[in-house]
Amino acid sequence: MGLDKDTVKAFWANVAGKEEQIGCDAVSRMLTVYPQTKTYFSHWKDLRPGSAPVRKHGATVMTAVTDAVSKIDDLTGGLLSLSELHAFTLRVDPANFKVLAHNLLVVLATVFPNDFTPEVHVAMDKFLAAVACALSEKYR
């Protein structure tokens, strides 16, 4: 587990400077490949890949994930307020955390084809699953 944390931190350093691009691409893919996720964004004017609200949301998500990396030793504690937000206000079905995680991994594979090795992939997958778990803490 310790090794995974180091792998995540080391790999995530590559993301610096590309957060917006990666976040925008991940959200765009999620909305395109899993159209049911669009139901959470009916208040947006434009749901097309790369649109302004998509870009902005991608950046928001990536800022939160980067923050989660820094709190990797205590995700439940570190993501408490985000968990409350998702549980009481947003009420996103937790199954969708997996969906977004999958699309983020796909983007990472396209942006870092050589660095996104199987070992990095498993560490990132575990990390995103742990983040999803922390986000679901307050649901019930």
Next chain:
Amino acid sequence: MVEWSENERSIISNIFSNLDYNDVGPKALVRCLVVYPWTQRYFSSFGNLYNAEAISTNPKVAAHGIKVLHGLDRALKNLDNIKATYAELSVLHSEKLHVDPDNFKLLSDCLTIVIAGKLGSAFTPEVQATFQKFLAVVVSALGKQYH
């Protein structure tokens, strides 16, 4: 019956015509065995799978990865009849290999990621959607004969 637009057919056909089976097949299976280690339960006869390094250099894994990827050729050639095309393979995976069908999705996710890595920005959201639709139909067909 699954409907495929002309655009979808051409996207799927392009992905496969530019595919190096000998590279992508092994990479997808290696990734599956590393990222979802419980899938190793089906390969006890493959020898050393102790760590990522061993898995990625294991010749039996590589050979099997190529075989599995070629298995997708059948779907490619029979897009309008995938369910019937895979009936026999479904029976095989259920009755003889005893593979939990949930594993098909795991391998298909790994294949998606390997192809994303190969195609880079050419793997657009639209291409990803089509490819995942294709894989979902194959996965469903492979699970159909389980009882």
